Amino acid sequence: MKTLMTVAALAAAGLTTLSLLPAQAQSSASAQPDRERVATTVAQKEMRKCFRSDDIDRFNPVDSRTMIVETYGRQNYKLELSGACMGIEDAFRIGIRTRAGALNVCGGFDAEVLYSEPGSGRLARCHITDVKxxxxxxxxRIEGVTPKTAENRDREGT
Structure with missing residues (x-):
């Protein structure tokens, strides 16, 4: 009788294991569309990474290596700049010049930031090394804007 119980227990355990296999295989099959959806989402985010140089509403140099750009569509981009763009935080005129007549700025070295150096007014340039x-x-947060300041800015429409 003890042997019969052991065999029955093993058989039950075996059936349980076998019944789990299709569920695991099914789980892997359903994970495939999830991976494709994630890949599509990543691709969409990569496309949004670009902005048009003629669609810039606002520049904000945070420091000599970082600039925040806002487009007319209210999309924000963080630009990393090469080297130290001395005096860019105090520049009155800032612009972006793309390479080879392209309009899109998508990543490193697609464009450069041009600005007038404070005091001398001399034109200076920094290459954009990354766009995010x-x-x-x-x-x-990067610009150091507090929630209250942001609320006032939004109310004023700036």
Whole structure:
């Protein structure tokens, strides 16, 4: 009788294991569309990473190596600049010049930032080494904007 119980227990355990295999295989099959959806989402984010140089509403040099750009569509981008762009934080005129007549700025060395150096007015340039699409909240945090300041800015429409 003891042997019969052991065999029955092993058989039950075996059936349980066998019944789990199709569920695991099914789980792997359903994970495939999830991976494709994630890949599509990543591709969409990569596309949003670009902005047009003629669609810039606002420049904000945070420091000599970082600039936040906001487009007319209210999308924010964090630009990393090559070297130290001395005096860019105090520049009155800032612009972006793309290479080879292209309009899109998508990544490193697609464009350069031009600005007039404070005091001398001499034209200076810094290459854009990285472009990253960021949320408005991320832009505010990088720029050091407090929630209250952001609320006032939004109310005024600037």
């Amino acid at each position: 699409a960021i949320t408005k909240e991320e832009a505010d």
